[in-house]
Amino acid sequence: MANPHPIPSWKFSSGAVAMKGNIYLVGFMGAGKSTVGRLLAERLGMGFLDTDELIAERAGLSIPEIFSRLGEGRFREWEREVVGEVCCRRGLVVALGGGAPMDDRNWRLLRGTGVTVYLRETPETLAARLAGDGSRPLLAGYAGEERARRIGELLGSREHRYLEAHIVIECRGRPPEEIVGEIVERLRDVDC
Numbered sequence: 001m002a003n004p005h006p007i008p009s010w011k012f013s014s015g016a017v018a019m020k021g022n023i024y025l026v027g028f029m030g031a032g033k034s035t036v037g038r039l040l041a042e043r044l045g046m047g048f049l050d051t052d053e054l055i056a057e058r059a060g061l062s063i064p065e066i067f068s069r070l071g072e073g074r075f076r077e078w079e080r081e082v083v084g085e086v087c088c089r090r091g092l093v094v095a096l097g098g099g100a101p102m103d104d105r106n107w108r109l110l111r112g113t114g115v116t117v118y119l120r121e122t123p124e125t126l127a128a129r130l131a132g133d134g135s136r137p138l139l140a141g142y143a144g145e146e147r148a149r150r151i152g153e154l155l156g157s158r159e160h161r162y163l164e165a166h167i168v169i170e171c172r173g174r175p176p177e178e179i180v181g182e183i184v185e186r187l188r189d190v191d192c
């Protein structure tokens, strides 16, 4: 079946971003970047990459193992490497780890090589989704109310950066398909 949204038909004022650049999904852990990213890539006929998956492959370790055995510093080095690499490629939808945009060099690269999309979700929804999650090292050791507080604090310290994205999507717990639809609509208006 023909792709209903062929990339060259997007109405960017420059006419160039969608064809030459990537789409980067940013936001907090649990916001749905990987799920939405896969669907979006499928819908637009683009490739999909998840930076955490690339890092885990490279390390031969899971993300929690990298943090516990080698430390967050090593994880961030790998993350910078992987961001540098994906930014050299084109035609991709990329789901970024929640901390990747906090690095200034990463952020410059991301903003300069594609359209950044912030999947904004409320701290309450994020806390509910991440309540029993054992795969996020930054939340390990926090349970119940403490975990919810930790999520609120981390989000508070990061949101100024996420809000610099070209497109901010208010997710409000909506299903991924609906969010994908909104992203596709909003991409038509991007002027960057």
Ligand code: S3P
Pocket (backbone or CB within 6 Å): 027, 028, 029, 030, 033, 052, 063, 096, 097, 098, 099, 100, 135, 136, 137, 138
């Ligand atoms: C992190 C988010 C995780 C992963 C790592 C650190 C963060 O990715 O990169 O655990 O700093 O917010 P997700 O946002 O995909 O959970």
